[in-house]
Amino acid sequence: MKDHLSTKRSIILPPSREADWRKSLITTINQYEKGPIEIDCQDWLMKCRDLIYLNKIIESAGLAITIIKSSNPETVVSATSLGHQAHLTIKSNSNPTKNPENQSPHLNQQSKLLFHQGTLRAGEHLIAEGDVLLLGDVNPGAKISAGGDVMVWGRLRGTAHAGKSGNTAAKITALELRPLQLRIATCIARGPEEKPQPGLAEQANIEGDGIIIQPAKTTPVIENKLL
Amino acid sequence: MSSHTRIILVCSGKGGVGKTTLTANLGIALASQGAKTAVLDADFGLRNLDLLLGLENRIVYTAQEVLEESCRLDQALVRHKQESNLSLLPAGNPRMLDWLKPDDMQRIVAMLSEQFAYVLIDCPAGVEDGFKNAVSATKEAIVVTNPEVSAVRDADRVIGLLNTHGVKPVQLVLNRVRPKMIASQDMLSVEDVTDILALPLLGLVLEDEQVIVSTNRGEPLTLNGQSSPAARCYTNIARRIQGEDIPLIDPSKEGSGMRDKFRRLMQTKIF
Numbered sequence: 460m461k462d463h464l465s466t467k468r469s470i471i472l473p474p475s476r477e478a479d480w481r482k483s484l485i486t487t488i489n490q491y492e493k494g495p496i497e498i499d500c501q502d503w504l505m506k507c508r509d510l511i512y513l514n515k516i517i518e519s520a521g522l523a524i525t526i527i528k529s530s531n532p533e534t535v536v537s538a539t540s541l542g543h544q545a546h547l548t549i550k551s552n553s554n555p556t557k558n559p560e561n562q563s564p565h566l567n568q569q570s571k572l573l574f575h576q577g578t579l580r581a582g583e584h585l586i587a588e589g590d591v592l593l594l595g596d597v598n599p600g601a602k603i604s605a606g607g608d609v610m611v612w613g614r615l616r617g618t619a620h621a622g623k624s625g626n627t628a629a630k631i632t633a634l635e636l637r638p639l640q641l642r643i644a645t646c647i648a649r650g651p652e653e654k655p656q657p658g659l660a661e662q663a664n665i666e667g668d669g670i671i672i673q674p675a676k677t678t679p680v681i682e683n684k685l686l
Numbered sequence: 687m688s689s690h691t692r693i694i695l696v697c698s699g700k701g702g703v704g705k706t707t708l709t710a711n712l713g714i715a716l717a718s719q720g721a722k723t724a725v726l727d728a729d730f731g732l733r734n735l736d737l738l739l740g741l742e743n744r745i746v747y748t749a750q751e752v753l754e755e756s757c758r759l760d761q762a763l764v765r766h767k768q769e770s771n772l773s774l775l776p777a778g779n780p781r782m783l784d785w786l787k788p789d790d791m792q793r794i795v796a797m798l799s800e801q802f803a804y805v806l807i808d809c810p811a812g813v814e815d816g817f818k819n820a821v822s823a824t825k826e827a828i829v830v831t832n833p834e835v836s837a838v839r840d841a842d843r844v845i846g847l848l849n850t851h852g853v854k855p856v857q858l859v860l861n862r863v864r865p866k867m868i869a870s871q872d873m874l875s876v877e878d879v880t881d882i883l884a885l886p887l888l889g890l891v892l893e894d895e896q897v898i899v900s901t902n903r904g905e906p907l908t909l910n911g912q913s914s915p916a917a918r919c920y921t922n923i924a925r926r927i928q929g930e931d932i933p934l935i936d937p938s939k940e941g942s943g944m945r946d947k948f949r950r951l952m953q954t955k956i957f
Binding site: 580583599616 | 884
């Protein structure tokens with residue numbers, strides 16, 4: 460038994476829908492022998508805070524992370540930003556029939572762009588899992604939220620929530636950004652009091668602790684996200 | 687006549703912005719322009735269209751009896767005293783709310799549209815069952831709002847709901863406009879409102895104290911060709927509904943003309 464375990468040099472976290480890695484890792488961490496180890500985070504969305512916590516558990520058991528693998532691009536981004544070596548894996552057995560020739564699971568996620576034409580009126584709420592592009596206005600009292608970016612080709616005067624499942628890299632872009640409230644991941648900000656400069660598309664994103672508004676940037680979306 | 691009947695819902699979302707007043711005045715104005723018009727009070731909980739038209743004491747049967755088939759439609763319709771082209775179908779008692787279904791509303795409106803060129807439905811405030819019943823029976827709608835943030839917000843919500851029910855066209859009436867307050871930027875301007883609601887503007891109605899007087903008397907302003915500011919606005923809206931091309935009033939110029947100044951002077955009570 461002991462021999463078998465010593466050859467096991469990688470920790471695979473349970474898939475995110477089955478169990479919480481925090482609990483399962485603490486119960487299983489003692490099975491591993493001290494030394495370098497690689498971590499497969501599967502499809503977990505791990506922010507820097509999560510990874511720091513993960514590292515703490517690993518180190519307290521006398522182990523050292525060599526590489527972090529994940530099928531979630533955001534986790535890979537967080538891991539690299541913390542100085543870990545990180546590797547984006549192809550998501551196993553999820554939708555094997557869909558786009559079998561597509562080698563990058565990331566592109567798979569990117570294609571989940573929700574397009575909606577028409578004005579969102581008070582009381583209406585548009586929710587997207589991926590990015591959302593709205594051709595029309597978001598009126599005061601209406602809400603638009605997305606797992607990824609929120610792009611409004613029109614006037615944003617209601618409430619917008621980008622990265623609703625925790626993606627702090629998400630941003631909100633609008634031709635006229637005059638929201639009641641902006642939310643990115645868990646950050647919340649009130650909209651600006653003054654009217655924006657006409658004819659200037661603006662974007663909101665997280666910088667430091669808060670959300671800032673600046674002229675919209677033309678960063679190539681896919682390259683930016685793949686790092 | 688039935689296929690050409692225009693069924694128009696007058697709604698607002700918020701209460702007290704002037705749905706019933708607009709319905710009553712438009713009804714009278716359309717009728718006096720020669721169109722056979724029916725006004726249907728769909729506000730079963732708080733009916734008062736009959737009050738505004740001064741027909742309260744002449745109601746014998748209501749929409750309830752018509753639906754129960756205990757009377758004919760002709761018996762329930764109350765014809766206006768002076769404007770014989772206008773008839774009112776009164777709302778039944780508030781208990782009707784418990785059992786009235788969209789089907790019932792559609793049945794009433796179908797009956798009315800056999801006899802009339804215009805059917806105006808006075809919608810209850812709110813977006814609950816009463817609103818849903820009324821919407822199910824209509825083809826087009828007029829959304830009434832005031833230049834206030836809360837009224838505009840509710841109107842926006844209602845427009846969204848009208849769109850999902852496939853009501854078309856939806857037009858806007860901006861009620862209780864005060865040119866002076868707009869000029870001093872104490873009130874939302876016409877552009878501010880149309881900017882948010884993005885609807886074709888059917889008309890503006892100026893704030894007018896005479897509206898209160900006429901409501902209390904049960905004589906709509908458009909009756910007898912009165913020339914108070916609001917009466918002119920209502921008449922213009924009715925003519926636009928009939929397809930006439932009448933330019934909108936410009937609130938910034940309103941009240942500055944010689945005639946208006948003179949009229950104000952005449953109305954000023956010195957003692």
